Amino acid sequence: MADQFSQQIIFTNSVGDAVEAWVAEARPSKLFVIADSNTARLCLPALAGESASVAAATHIVVPAGENHKNLATLASIWDSLCSNGATRNSAVINLGGGVVTDMGGFAAATFKRGIRFINIPTTLLAAVDAAVGGKTGIDFNGFKNEIGAFCSADAVVISTRFFPTLPRQELLSGYAEMLKHSLLKGGDAYNRLTAKAPEQFSQEELLELLRESVMVKKAVVEEDPTEKGLRKSLNLGHTAGHAFESWALECGRPVAHGYAVAWGLVVDLVLSHLKLGFPSAMLRNVAGLVEELYGRLPLECKHYPALLEYMRHDKKNAGDGTIAFTLLKAPGEVDVNCTATPEEITAALDIFRDLLHI
Amino acid sequence: MADQFSQQIIFTNSVGDAVEAWVAEARPSKLFVIADSNTARLCLPALAGESASVAAATHIVVPAGENHKNLATLASIWDSLCSNGATRNSAVINLGGGVVTDMGGFAAATFKRGIRFINIPTTLLAAVDAAVGGKTGIDFNGFKNEIGAFCSADAVVISTRFFPTLPRQELLSGYAEMLKHSLLKGGDAYNRLTAKAPEQFSQEELLELLRESVMVKKAVVEEDPTEKGLRKSLNLGHTAGHAFESWALECGRPVAHGYAVAWGLVVDLVLSHLKLGFPSAMLRNVAGLVEELYGRLPLECKHYPALLEYMRHDKKNAGDGTIAFTLLKAPGEVDVNCTATPEEITAALDIFRDLLHI
Numbered sequence: 001m002a003d004q005f006s007q008q009i010i011f012t013n014s015v016g017d018a019v020e021a022w023v024a025e026a027r028p029s030k031l032f033v034i035a036d037s038n039t040a041r042l043c044l045p046a047l048a049g050e051s052a053s054v055a056a057a058t059h060i061v062v063p064a065g066e067n068h069k070n071l072a073t074l075a076s077i078w079d080s081l082c083s084n085g086a087t088r089n090s091a092v093i094n095l096g097g098g099v100v101t102d103m104g105g106f107a108a109a110t111f112k113r114g115i116r117f118i119n120i121p122t123t124l125l126a127a128v129d130a131a132v133g134g135k136t137g138i139d140f141n142g143f144k145n146e147i148g149a150f151c152s153a154d155a156v157v158i159s160t161r162f163f164p165t166l167p168r169q170e171l172l173s174g175y176a177e178m179l180k181h182s183l184l185k186g187g188d189a190y191n192r193l194t195a196k197a198p199e200q201f202s203q204e205e206l207l208e209l210l211r212e213s214v215m216v217k218k219a220v221v222e223e224d225p226t227e228k229g230l231r232k233s234l235n236l237g238h239t240a241g242h243a244f245e246s247w248a249l250e251c252g253r254p255v256a257h258g259y260a261v262a263w264g265l266v267v268d269l270v271l272s273h274l275k276l277g278f279p280s281a282m283l284r285n286v287a288g289l290v291e292e293l294y295g296r297l298p299l300e301c302k303h304y305p306a307l308l309e310y311m312r313h314d315k316k317n318a319g320d321g322t323i324a325f326t327l328l329k330a331p332g333e334v335d336v337n338c339t340a341t342p343e344e345i346t347a348a349l350d351i352f353r354d355l356l357h358i
Numbered sequence: 359m360a361d362q363f364s365q366q367i368i369f370t371n372s373v374g375d376a377v378e379a380w381v382a383e384a385r386p387s388k389l390f391v392i393a394d395s396n397t398a399r400l401c402l403p404a405l406a407g408e409s410a411s412v413a414a415a416t417h418i419v420v421p422a423g424e425n426h427k428n429l430a431t432l433a434s435i436w437d438s439l440c441s442n443g444a445t446r447n448s449a450v451i452n453l454g455g456g457v458v459t460d461m462g463g464f465a466a467a468t469f470k471r472g473i474r475f476i477n478i479p480t481t482l483l484a485a486v487d488a489a490v491g492g493k494t495g496i497d498f499n500g501f502k503n504e505i506g507a508f509c510s511a512d513a514v515v516i517s518t519r520f521f522p523t524l525p526r527q528e529l530l531s532g533y534a535e536m537l538k539h540s541l542l543k544g545g546d547a548y549n550r551l552t553a554k555a556p557e558q559f560s561q562e563e564l565l566e567l568l569r570e571s572v573m574v575k576k577a578v579v580e581e582d583p584t585e586k587g588l589r590k591s592l593n594l595g596h597t598a599g600h601a602f603e604s605w606a607l608e609c610g611r612p613v614a615h616g617y618a619v620a621w622g623l624v625v626d627l628v629l630s631h632l633k634l635g636f637p638s639a640m641l642r643n644v645a646g647l648v649e650e651l652y653g654r655l656p657l658e659c660k661h662y663p664a665l666l667e668y669m670r671h672d673k674k675n676a677g678d679g680t681i682a683f684t685l686l687k688a689p690g691e692v693d694v695n696c697t698a699t700p701e702e703i704t705a706a707l708d709i710f711r712d713l714l715h716i
Binding site: 029071075078079082083087088089109110111112113114135136137140141143145146147148149150226316317318320 | 446
């Protein structure tokens with residue numbers, strides 16, 4: 001298993017050099033770059049300037065946005081690989097945010113039963129989350145990542161160099177996952193991460209915080225690549241978070257993934273407090289930070305049934321009617337096998353709204 | 359690797375009991391049976407009569423035939439799983455020939471990033487080939503198995519009980535893969551298998567020959583699950599065979615997979631003779647048997663370019679312009695890393711037509 005799931009993670013701002021080194025070793029018969037319409041414009045030209053392999057590769061550009069992370073776009077990628085002569089010995093570079101790394105990874109994982117790929121995340125969120133750990137997939141029938149596979153990138157090249165082009169909202173979206181990792185790690189991690197407002201860290205400070213954060217995820221994934229147990233810890237904040245995200249999308253007012261996770265983190269810490277005695281001072285601290293950075297989700301009681309319905313559809317559930325959660329006894333002390341009843345979740349949503357002054 | 363790819367193969371005609379035993383151990387939250395319109399009519403009722411779990415399962419019936427092994431049918435399976443509340447802890451039983459086990463296996467392998475499945479092959483071909491070994495997938499853009507994944511069934515239940523409903527052509531189709539396995543195994547295997555005409559074996563004799571044949575494949579797959587080396591031996595007959603199959607389909611005169619493999623076997627043995635000195639007496643023996651059982655493919659010189667084009671698209675090629683073949687020095691002595699030039703293949707196709715009196 002270690003063989004298949006341990007992946008090389010390279011932290012560097014010399015991204016072109018990292019790509020050339022990988023290509024020299026992997027020697028793909030043909031190289032493809034998958035980018036979206038944003039990264040094709042904002043990131044690909046610079047990278048092509050630094051890497052002859054990237055410049056010479058076949059570029060597959062997909063429309064940007066989560067609403068294009070679907071079967072139609074996936075089929076168009078397969079089609080481009082097919083019609084441009086990709087073989088089993090070809091390779092793919094995914095250059096983009098989580099949509100590109102998830103979907104491009106799944107396309108590569110399933111083309112001719114799997115060709116090699118590397119991820120170059122261009123957003124903080126993708127760097128800290130989607131690009132690492134081998135989860136690939138697309139949304140289907142309105143459910144996030146409903147179709148996919150566990151398949152690790154050959155390598156992930158993590159840099160902060162593409163972040164200056166990101167809107168603040170994108171930066172905050174990634175920061176929410178870093179908050180999650182710091183709570184999973186415990187110790188001083190949360191304090192280090194929240195010592196300054198996220199946009200006040202220098203690029204070097206951020207790369208260092210990123211390394212610490214990614215290593216939390218990497219360690220968990222290597223222990224449990226296919227989410228039989230420990231990996232579920234990474235779902236902290238995600239049961240409620242995914243429900244918020246799907247619900248907001250359905251309402252026609254989509255929210256960024258990281259925002260949904262930030263709010264979901266507060267819900268999960270409320271449940272952690274109610275069920276496992278997570279310290280209330282820490283809960284209030286996190287809730288205050290989330291309100292300050294992410295604002296308020298316009299949630300009312302009448303929306304609860306829809307949210308519960310989304311939670312029931314969560315992949316993490318056992319199928320026995322309960323809803324699965326990952327909760328914390330305290331920072332660094334995780335329980336991955338918690339469940340909550342609809343009544344408990346309703347109570348937690350009420351407290352969540354109180355804490356965030358919704 | 360062994361963990362992920364070794365699979366339980368159960369040889370029994372008490373298929374219902376085998377399913378019940380598996381369900382008792384696996385305890386899926388929900389059970390689905392994927393069948394095609396033929397097996398839903400001819401095999402599912404009897405099996406449901408023997409297995410309460412099968413009777414109570416959600417049945418997903420797809421249209422029969424290779425031309426439905428495509429993205430649209432796959433999406434309809436995902437949709438059925440989704441809308442009938444499948445969870446990560448659900449499981450799928452694939453009841454059918456290779457189309458059902460390949461496509462149902464891929465649907466399960468990718469639904470919520472992978473749920474468990476077992477295969478119950480209902481054709482000799484699926485029993486001896488598709489159902490065992492973890493290759494799943496669909497055809498795409500006219501290319502066979504262009505999209506897919508390596509993912510082993512939890513268990514494969516192999517019986518001869520569904521074969522009496524098979525047309526003779528279906529039986530012969532599976533027999534071609536058994537011929538291939540016997541040539542790969544060497545020793546007396548080919549003689550045992552060809553001691554009688556295939557339809558003259560009793561059900562018990564056939565189950566025993568089937569066990570011997572499947573074990574050849576199982577041993578190879580466990581050694582090399584993702585086809586880095588040894589597994590390529592199973593491609594004997596398949597480079598030319600797949601080209602025959604794709605070409606015949608394109609011409610609007612589709613041929614059964616096993617027929618294409620039988621003819622492809624002769625082409626590959628001709629190349630084996632030309633390049634590795636495979637004994638000509640044995641080549642003539644196999645060619646005579648193939649002509650007798652499978653008849654003649656209406657192939658003319660003018661068709662060669664189309665066949666070569668299909669061979670160039672084969673997944674097995676390295677992408678350097680050569681065409682990859684698995685060849686034999688003699689029965690039981692395999693070389694998986696052969697290549698042939700278009701000129702050599704053209705010569706082999708000429709000899710193939712001579713041998714089969716085309």
